[in-house]
Amino acid sequence: MNSPTVLITGTSTGIGLEIAVGAARAGWRAVATMRDVSRADALRRTADAAGVADLVEVRRLDVTDPTSVTTCVADVIAAHGRLDAVVNNAGAGHVGTLEQETVDDVRAVMEVNFFGVLHVSRAALPHLRDSGGRLVTVTSVGGVVGQPFNEAYCAAKFAVEGFMESLAPVAATVGVIVTVVEPGAVASEFVANVGIDRDAAVARAGAYGPALRAYLERTAGAFAAAQSSADAAAAVVATLTDPEPAPRVQTSLTARQFVGAKLADLDGRAVTALTAGWVA
Structure with missing residues (x-):
């Protein structure tokens, strides 16, 4: 009965599942939420x-x-009777490029990855103020570095990062700690859930076909050597108990190096040269 309570979104698979179990191991009451509880x-x-x-x-x-x-x-x-922390983890991947998708496609990505975070955070904040709690949001290295064929997804994650970075000092005045956690490639069902048939997607891509094929081949290799969901989740759980968690946390050395390259690249040339190589 004395366990602090954390609400976690998107817990049916992957990082969210591991966050729920890891938080419980750390002594939290983990309220593990998902859209379809039959997948629990x-x-x-x-x-x-x-x-x-x-x-x-x-x-x-x-x-x-x-x-x-x-x-x-x-x-x-x-x-x-209380809520001590929230972990915004629910999200959905998306691969596409502007000329070949509709604005409604982009809006759908924003609804899940950006506005979904806002809905949960807004509902929880009064209770986090009462408990002096924590608001943790799983974003992505794609919330810092724009990546080919991830335009809508990165736009949503950039929006989350900007929103939370802006909210953090305001929330701190009422006792709420705000942190974003940035995984890189993670071996989970997240990528499978994007639902890409590589050959069919390349065939539909027209002029963008060669670039998309190169991107998908590169990405398959990156995820083959990805961090485990459990390791990424451990970084999230650590933010729940760290007395002074950083506002921005990466889940691996690879993620830190990737984010660091962007944050040190004032004119953007180094990062765009890097990501251009993914579609060459």
Whole structure:
């Protein structure tokens, strides 16, 4: 009953699942949310194997539905009396380029990856103020470095990073710590969920076909040597207990080096030269 409570979004697979189990191992009551609770079996099995099933509580939450968000947060407060932390983890990948997709396609990416974060954060902030809590958002190195064929996804993640960097000093005045966590390539179902058939996508890409093929081949190699979901999740869980977490945290040395290259590149030439090589 004395365990602090953390609400985590997007916990059916990958990093979110591991965050929920890792937080429970660290003594938190993990409210593990997902859009479709019928997909909770893997989480429950993992929590049971880790001996923390009693600290992992599955609830439905669709980050794109404000009513779902406010209902879930209200139910958590009713059940536990407080909310000590939120981890915005839910997100969706997207591969495409401007000429070959609609503005509505881009809006859909923003709804999940940007506005979903805002819906959850806004609903939670009054309760985080009450508890002196933490607002942690899993972004991506793609929230710092723009990447080929990830225009909409990177735009959403850039928006999250800018929003949270701006919010952090304001939230600190009312006792809430804001942190963004930036994974690089992670071996999880996230990439599979993008749903790309490489040959079909290249065939549809027309003039962009050669660049897309090069990008997809390069990306497949990067994810073959990716960080595990559990390792990435450990960096997120650490922000829940660190007395003074940094506003920006990378989950691996590779992610730190990649983000560092961008932040040191004042005119953008070094980074664009790097990413141009991905589509050559």
